[in-house]
Amino acid sequence: MYVDKVSLRNFRNYKDETIEFSKDLNIIYGQNAQGKTNIIESVFLCASGRSHRTSKDAELVNIDATGFSILLELQKAEDRKNIGIEYERGKKKIIKINEIPIKKIGNLMGNLLAVIFSPEDILIIKEGPSQRRRFIDITLCQLKPSYFYDLQQYNKILLQRNALLKEIQFRRNLLDTLEVWDDKIAELSSRIMIARNEFIGRLCEIAKKIHFKLTDGSETMEIKYSSSIDINNFSDVSQLKDEFIRQFSNVRASELKRCITLIGPHRDDYEMLLNGLSLKTFGSQGQQRTSVLSLKLAEIEIIKSETDQNPVLLLDDVMSELDFKRREFLLENIRNIQTFITCTDKDLFENRNFGDNLYIRVETGK
Numbered sequence: 001m002y003v004d005k006v007s008l009r010n011f012r013n014y015k016d017e018t019i020e021f022s023k024d025l026n027i028i029y030g031q032n033a034q035g036k037t038n039i040i041e042s043v044f045l046c047a048s049g050r051s052h053r054t055s056k057d058a059e060l061v062n063i064d065a066t067g068f069s070i071l072l073e074l075q076k077a078e079d080r081k082n083i084g085i086e087y088e089r090g091k092k093k094i095i096k097i098n099e100i101p102i103k104k105i106g107n108l109m110g111n112l113l114a115v116i117f118s119p120e121d122i123l124i125i126k127e128g129p130s131q132r133r134r135f136i137d138i139t140l141c142q143l144k145p146s147y148f149y150d151l152q153q154y155n156k157i158l159l160q161r162n163a164l165l166k167e168i169q170f171r172r173n174l175l176d177t178l179e180v181w182d183d184k185i186a187e188l189s190s191r192i193m194i195a196r197n198e199f200i201g202r203l204c205e206i207a208k209k210i211h212f213k214l215t216d217g218s219e220t221m222e223i224k225y226s227s228s229i230d231i232n233n234f235s236d237v238s239q240l241k242d243e244f245i246r247q248f249s250n251v252r253a254s255e256l257k258r259c260i261t262l263i264g265p266h267r268d269d270y271e272m273l274l275n276g277l278s279l280k281t282f283g284s285q286g287q288q289r290t291s292v293l294s295l296k297l298a299e300i301e302i303i304k305s306e307t308d309q310n311p312v313l314l315l316d317d318v319m320s321e322l323d324f325k326r327r328e329f330l331l332e333n334i335r336n337i338q339t340f341i342t343c344t345d346k347d348l349f350e351n352r353n354f355g356d357n358l359y360i361r362v363e364t365g366k
């Protein structure tokens with residue numbers, strides 16, 4: 001699939017601009033603070049319903065305006081589609097597919113498949129578990145709308161369950177109602193964890209191969225899922241659900257004391273290892289960056305094989321961070337994938353032809 005064009009109205013520093021793209025390599029260049037990342041952001045927003053930089057839609061509105069709109073046109077095999085996003089300050093944003101508003105944001109998932117790679121992605125390795133969960137959740141949500149709904153529902157129920165645990169301190173008679181919540185949350189937890197376990201397994205298998213090549217066979221990468229319950233002992237959702245319910249009764253006293261849910265996907269993490277050593281603790285800056293590159297390339301492979309579609313690739317400022325060899329490897333591996341690259345120096349690509357390179361110069365939101 002590829003994005004044909006995007007029209008931005010009052011989005012960030014764009015007042016009213018339509019940008020047409022090449023289905024191969026789009027090199028978005030210009031000086032700092034001109035609006036290059038804003039273009040990438042608008043495309044990612046149409047893929048996932050949210051920005052990769054902020055969770056606040058209001059920040060996306062041009063400071064002089066009361067709302068923004070994006071209209072993105074997409075070519076998918078023989079199909080043409082458009083995705084529209086309209087937002088007015090203080091209101092909920094409206095998402096339209098082929099001009100028809102969708103009822104749930106989950107219906108957007110899968111229409112435009114996008115993989116984004118920006119310098120902040122190194123946080124997947126450096127930061128805490130929530131950054132790592134976010135990475136797999138974004139991909140899984142695009143691939144499986146049912147995962148998106150499970151996760152949305154889970155987060156809602158988790159808040160309600162935690163509120164109930166607090167409330168029980170003052171109203172012991174509410175203790176009986178906890179079981180109803182346990183049952184619901186155990187079911188969702190099991191579905192989410194089984195999906196994550198499968199995904200991490202595949203990610204590990206593919207990223208390992210890519211990373212091995214990328215480092216000339218000197219580094220073996222491994223990814224290990226760590227969850228509150230050792231999932232490998234359970235083969236299906238119902239078995240895992242029963243185990244969750246058992247575990248909830250084991251941790252009941254501590255949960256009531258601390259007033260929080262102590263087990264479940266909100267506590268999941270995964271560890272990345274290079275030659276058996278923790279990448280987070282022992283990896284050099286370059287090793288961490290290269291590992292993120294392997295993860296992203298693996299993500300593309302998984303999307304391709306799950307959907308039979310090439311996702312679009314959004315590379316924000318990453319070229320300047322990679323050395324020559326890794327840059328070449330990346331460019332070789334993204335042939336046939338529509339790619340958007342932001343950079344300050346377009347000369348990096350002058351001798352690289354991808355069929356149809358398009359240079360887009362950005363200056364003050366134009």
Ligand code: ATP
Pocket residue numbers: 011012013030031032033034035036037038039059060061062063064317342344
């Ligand atoms: P860099 O090379 O530094 O990454 P960039 O070209 O990617 O720069 P962007 O992040 O796309 O820059 O855009 C930044 C510009 O957009 C800044 O000038 C910023 O002030 C402006 N900007 C951001 N949000 C808004 C907004 N809501 N309204 C108006 N202008 C905005």
Ligand code: MG
Pocket residue numbers: 036037038316317342
């Ligand atoms: Mg930028």
